[in-house]
Structure formats: structure tokens, C-alpha cells
Amino acid sequence: MKAKPEILLVEDDTNIASGLQKVMRANGYEVTTLSRGDTGLEQAIAQAFDVVITDLRLPGLDGLELVRRLHQVKPKLPIILITAHGSTEVAIEATKWGAFDYVPKPFEVEELLDLIAKALESSRLMSEPVDMGEAVPGRTAIIGNSRIMQGIYKEIGRVAATSVTVLIRGDTGTGKELIARAIYQHSNRAAAPFIAINCAAIPETLLESELFGHERGAFTGADARRIGRFEQANGGTIFLDEIGDMDANLQAKLLRVLQDKTIQRVGGRENIAVDVRIIAATHRDLEAAIRERLFREDLFYRLSVVTIKLPPxxxxxxxxxxxxxxxxxxxxxxxxxxxxxxxxxxxxxxxxxxxxxxxxxxxxxxxxxxxxxxxxxxxxxxxxxxxxxxxAPAAVSAQSHAAYVTALMDQVERGEVHNAFSKMLADLEPELYAQAIQRARGNITKAAQWLGVTRLKVREKLKEFGLSHKREPEAL
Ligand SMILES: Nc1ncnc2c1ncn2[C@@H]1O[C@H](COP(=O)(O)OP(=O)(O)OP(=O)(O)O)[C@@H](O)[C@H]1O
Ligand SMILES: [Mg+2]
The missing domain is CATH 1.10.8.60 (Helicase, Ruva Protein; domain 3)
Incomplete structure (x- = not known):
């Protein structure tokens, strides 16, 4: 990986350009700024940028045309479009043509920085090669020559060349994402985009529109049409991570995609044909989820045409x-x-x-x-x-909350912690689960009720933190 990600900014308003350039540099990016669409396109093709940010109205070649032509040459290069007021419809065209996303002017700088970070992550997933079974210095590899791993390499080889749906199963941290990327990279869709969506990280209400898009007025706040990831990934691969966490309503819609290869935008009636290969992953016990009616059996069968299981x-x-x-x-x-x-x-x-x-x-x-x-x-x-x-159990025990937060914020300021909130959760969670299961005397149902989470969640966390519990009183 390069020391600093390189960004090309194509913007003809010198004030905006210099302002953005300053902010991006302060955030650790290398920035090249150009003011014309045509030179922007040339440069973007000639040089290996990690992200391209472009204005819509530009001399020489407009931003939309830039997106269209650049995406043809470099389909994996994320392009972020900056649109002026009233031109969101145009931006929508752009996402259909392969733009990664867009920000409408005026926008908060944070919003753009967020998008850049997302674009970089997406580009890393697509472009960072994953070698199988061998460690080449400086490259990502799936390590392991055990019989189990040999078998998995073989399976990857077998399914990669096809467009068949693959379900990757395995406990947390077993390498599911790595395997998904390897399949993609060895597939005949390797030149087309790979779009990863974490179904557990996006609130249910937003996930549907993230995946399938929505029409203007589909719900409050939907003031413009949005193209979903399925349409955007047309011709490519979608990685649905944590699919076991998808809610029932959405499961039904996903089933439709698998059956008919069409989607409907939220609030739309049109059936839109999509050609997307689906790779899904979950650490959940889907059979148990099916028994609890949390996961649709028909979807399970559609997804698990090929299953790759990563053992602990x-x-x-x-x-x-x-x-x-x-x-x-x-x-x-x-x-x-x-x-x-x-x-x-x-x-x-x-x-x-x-x-x-x-x-x-x-x-x-x-x-x-x-x-x-x-x-x-x-x-x-x-x-x-x-x-x-x-x-060691929770680092918090010996300290008052204030002292804990002070230490945490110190780490944040020093740049050692990038997400204070999840760090806090990570610090406290093991103790919370340990006490809950201990007080519930091993009764997972009770612990789940107390904690306000599902029983599956409790089981998963106990495993993650290496906590044991007595035999559960009922089958799960
Ligand atoms: N066989 C392997 N060789 C080298 N690194 C691996 C291997 N398997 C996993 N890793 C590394 O371990 C980490 C976790 O892997 P990954 O994110 O793919 O797990 P996961 O199964 O998706 O976990 P989760 O369910 O928690 O999302 C990553 O940093 C990954 O690069
Ligand atoms: Mg994962």
C-alpha cells in the first residue's frame, strides 16, 4: 500500500478547490488539483489515483462525461461527484454510469471526508490482491497449507470462474471476507466492480434503499431518486456480509433478485434487470435462525448453492x-x-x-x-x-468512569484510537456478558432478556469472548 492515498480533484472554482485541497491534505491525502474536465480525464487515466473527485460543471468536458469515460477505462476507480443545487438528477445518471457516490453542494467537509474514506475502503477491497497459500512480502495472502485450507483453495478455484452464488460460513475472524475477495479476484468478473455491504452495520430502514435504491418521494426525506448498489454493481459482484442479520422483509426482496434477476427501487414499480453475482457471508447459525423463523429457508437454499465453510x-x-x-x-x-x-x-x-x-x-x-x-x-x-x-476482564473496573473516558480521549487525541465509541463498547462488553451469563446461571434466554439482545447474539458474544456457560435449559 502507498504511504498516502492519492486523490485527483477536478474543480474549476479556485476557492473551493484550494479549500478542499487544504482539508484533504490535513487529513493525510496527497492531492492533485486540475480545473478542466478534459485534462482531468487524461490525468486520471495516466496516473494511478486512489480516488477522483470531480465537479459537475467544468470547462473542456463536464463531470458526467468524465465519469462515463473514466469508468469505461478504469471501472474500479472510485469517482465522487460534487453536484450543484438542483442537479441531483444528473448525479443519479452518474451513479448508473459507475460513479461511486455524490455530494450535493453545499456540503459539510466531514461528509466528503467520510465518502473518501468509504471510497478508499471499497477500492482496497477491489484492488488489493489476495494470494492463496503463499506469503509474498507486502501483499495480502490467505495463509495455510493444512488439508482444510487446501480444500478451500480448490473450492475457490472451482466456483470463481462461474457466476454462481456462494455462501461463506464460519465463526468470527475465520477469514470470510478474505475468501470473498479471493473468489472475486479469480472470477471472470474481476475487472468489474466488487461492492461490499455489511448488512449488520446499516440500519434496516436504510439497507433496503442502499441495496435497491428508491424513487423520489418513496418515504420522508427521499427528495431525489437514488440508485442502489445492485444497479450500480451491474456486471459485477456484490458481497453481502453478515447476511444472517438481514431482516425478513429484505430477505424476501433478496430472494426475488436471486430468482428473477430483477430489482425494484423502494417506492418504484419498474422491474429493473440486474446482472450481479452474489457472494454472501455470515457467522450465524443459519439453521438455528431458520428454526426460530429469523431466516427464510427458501432464501437459504438459494444462497447456499455453493457453501464454503471456514472451520475455527x-x-x-x-x-x-x-x-x-x-x-x-x-x-x-x-x-x-x-x-x-x-x-x-x-x-x-x-x-x-x-x-x-x-x-x-x-x-x-x-x-x-x-x-x-x-x-x-x-x-x-x-x-x-x-x-x-x-x-483480562474489563479495563474499566479499577477506574472511575471519568478517568476511563479521560484515558480514552487521550488515546483519541494521540491518534491511537479512531473510534472512541466502539472502543468503549469493546472494553465494556466482555464484562457485561460475563456478569449477565453468570447471574443468569447459564440461562441464555434470561441473559438475552436482561441485556436486550437476541439469544443468538448472546451465544455469539460468549464464544467471541471465550466465556463458558452451563448447558442451556432449552434447545436453541
Ligand atoms: N488464512 C488467513 N491468512 C491470513 N490472514 C487471515 C486468514 N484468515 C483471516 N485472516 C485475517 O484475519 C482477519 C479477519 O479476517 P476476515 O475479516 O476475513 O474475517 P471474517 O470471517 O470476515 O470475520 P467476521 O465474521 O468477524 O467479519 C483479517 O485481518 C484477515 O486478513
Ligand atoms: Mg467479515
Missing amino acids: LQQRQEDIPDMVRYFLRRYGPEAGVASPAITPEAIAHLQSQDWPGNVRELENTVRKALLTARDYAISLEHVKGVLARAR
């Missing part, structure tokens, strides 16, 4: 040493350790752990070990220390 890391322990060495090389530089070494005893200890958080937990552990590593090899004691600290 514990079942492929022989891959752990290679993974550890891979993560050491990968994260050594950021920790300031050029060629990190580790003792065989330390590796053996890592290999003997349960890893309820699977590869992600192993990865985080190696990263933490590196941050406190010295010049000599990482030892068994060092690794034990890191594991003990990571598994």
Missing part, C-alpha cells in the same frame, strides 16, 4: 506457525521492528491456544506482541504476557 482456527492449528510468521513480517515495519523474530516455544504456545476470535485474534495478538517487542526474539514470557493482558 483451532481445527487448523498446523497453519498457526505460518500465520504468525506472516503477521510478524506484515506488521513488523509499523511497530518499528524490521525483521522480527520469535522463539519456537512462543510459537508453540500460540499454537496451543483456543482462539475463540480465530485468525483475527491471532493477528491482533501478534500485533500487540510486536508493539512491545525489543530487538531480540519474541519470547514465550512475552507472548504469555500479551495474552494475559488481552484476556
Whole structure:
């Protein structure tokens, strides 16, 4: 990855251009500014930018035409359109032609920065190559030569060339997203976009319009038409992550896409044909969800034409040493350790752990070990220390809330924490679940009621935090 993402800004209003340029540079981006559409297009084709931001009305070539032509040449390059008041309809055309998204003028700078971050993430998912089974320095790889992983590489090879729907299953941190990207990259749609949507991260009410778009006036606040991701990804691949969290209404609509290959925008009547390959993933026990009527059985069968199951890391322990060495090389530089070494005893200890958080937990552990590593090899004691600290119950217990928040905000200011809210949740959650399940004496239903979450959620969290519970009184 490049040190700084490079952005091309095509904007003829010099005031706006210099203002935006300043803000983007302050946020760590390399920015090139051009004022004409035609030179903008040339430059965008010639140079490897990570994101292009363009105004609509431009001398030489307008923004819309720029989007259309650039998308033909570089379909994976995210383009953000800045539109003046009253030209949202035009921006909609642009999303159909492949623009990543648009901001209507006037906009808050934060809004644009948000979009840039999203565009960069989307472009990373599409463009960062995923190698299978081998670690090439500086590249992302799926590590593991165990029989299990060999089988998975074979399956990826088998399904990639087709457009068949694939369901990837496995516990949290087992590598589902990585596998989804590998399938996409080895598919005959690799040159077309790959759009990832996390169904659990978007509120239900917004997810439908995110996926399928909406017509103007479809609901309060829908003051313009919006093109959904399915239309936008036409010809490409959509990755529906956390599909087990999708609500029933939307499940029915997704089923339609799979059956008829058409969508309807929210508030629209037109059936719009879409050619999109769907890759879905979930860590949920879908069979249990079907029994609880939380997941549609018919959708399940449509989705699971091909299922790739990623077993917990514990079942492929022989891959752990290679993974550890891979993560050491990968994260050594950021920790300031050029060629990190580790003792065989330390590796053996890592290999003997349960890893309820699977590869992600192993990865985080190696990263933490590196941050406190010295010049000599990482030892068994060092690794034990890191594991003990990571598994200690809530860091909050000894401190007052104010002191905790102060420490957290200090970290935020130093740039060590980027999302204070989720950090706080992550710090507190394990203790909350531990106490709830303990007080409920292992009764998951009771714990779920107390916490105001679903039973599936409780089960999942207990597993994630490595908490045990007595036999549940009823089948789940
Ligand atoms: N076999 C592997 N080799 C190398 N890295 C891996 C492997 N599997 C997973 N990882 C890394 O572990 C982390 C978690 O993987 P990923 O995000 O794909 O998991 P996931 O199954 O989607 O988890 P979740 O259900 O929590 O979303 C990522 O940083 C990923 O790169
Ligand atoms: Mg994931």
C-alpha cells in the first residue's frame, strides 16, 4: 500500500478547490488539483489515483462525461461527484454510469471526508490482491497449507470462474471476507466492480434503499431518486456480509433478485434487470435462525448453492506457525521492528491456544506482541504476557468512569484510537456478558432478556469472548 492515498480533484472554482485541497491534505491525502474536465480525464487515466473527485460543471468536458469515460477505462476507480443545487438528477445518471457516490453542494467537509474514506475502503477491497497459500512480502495472502485450507483453495478455484452464488460460513475472524475477495479476484468478473455491504452495520430502514435504491418521494426525506448498489454493481459482484442479520422483509426482496434477476427501487414499480453475482457471508447459525423463523429457508437454499465453510482456527492449528510468521513480517515495519523474530516455544504456545476470535485474534495478538517487542526474539514470557493482558476482564473496573473516558480521549487525541465509541463498547462488553451469563446461571434466554439482545447474539458474544456457560435449559 502507498504511504498516502492519492486523490485527483477536478474543480474549476479556485476557492473551493484550494479549500478542499487544504482539508484533504490535513487529513493525510496527497492531492492533485486540475480545473478542466478534459485534462482531468487524461490525468486520471495516466496516473494511478486512489480516488477522483470531480465537479459537475467544468470547462473542456463536464463531470458526467468524465465519469462515463473514466469508468469505461478504469471501472474500479472510485469517482465522487460534487453536484450543484438542483442537479441531483444528473448525479443519479452518474451513479448508473459507475460513479461511486455524490455530494450535493453545499456540503459539510466531514461528509466528503467520510465518502473518501468509504471510497478508499471499497477500492482496497477491489484492488488489493489476495494470494492463496503463499506469503509474498507486502501483499495480502490467505495463509495455510493444512488439508482444510487446501480444500478451500480448490473450492475457490472451482466456483470463481462461474457466476454462481456462494455462501461463506464460519465463526468470527475465520477469514470470510478474505475468501470473498479471493473468489472475486479469480472470477471472470474481476475487472468489474466488487461492492461490499455489511448488512449488520446499516440500519434496516436504510439497507433496503442502499441495496435497491428508491424513487423520489418513496418515504420522508427521499427528495431525489437514488440508485442502489445492485444497479450500480451491474456486471459485477456484490458481497453481502453478515447476511444472517438481514431482516425478513429484505430477505424476501433478496430472494426475488436471486430468482428473477430483477430489482425494484423502494417506492418504484419498474422491474429493473440486474446482472450481479452474489457472494454472501455470515457467522450465524443459519439453521438455528431458520428454526426460530429469523431466516427464510427458501432464501437459504438459494444462497447456499455453493457453501464454503471456514472451520475455527483451532481445527487448523498446523497453519498457526505460518500465520504468525506472516503477521510478524506484515506488521513488523509499523511497530518499528524490521525483521522480527520469535522463539519456537512462543510459537508453540500460540499454537496451543483456543482462539475463540480465530485468525483475527491471532493477528491482533501478534500485533500487540510486536508493539512491545525489543530487538531480540519474541519470547514465550512475552507472548504469555500479551495474552494475559488481552484476556483480562474489563479495563474499566479499577477506574472511575471519568478517568476511563479521560484515558480514552487521550488515546483519541494521540491518534491511537479512531473510534472512541466502539472502543468503549469493546472494553465494556466482555464484562457485561460475563456478569449477565453468570447471574443468569447459564440461562441464555434470561441473559438475552436482561441485556436486550437476541439469544443468538448472546451465544455469539460468549464464544467471541471465550466465556463458558452451563448447558442451556432449552434447545436453541
Ligand atoms: N488464512 C488467513 N491468512 C491470513 N490472514 C487471515 C486468514 N484468515 C483471516 N485472516 C485475517 O484475519 C482477519 C479477519 O479476517 P476476515 O475479516 O476475513 O474475517 P471474517 O470471517 O470476515 O470475520 P467476521 O465474521 O468477524 O467479519 C483479517 O485481518 C484477515 O486478513
Ligand atoms: Mg467479515
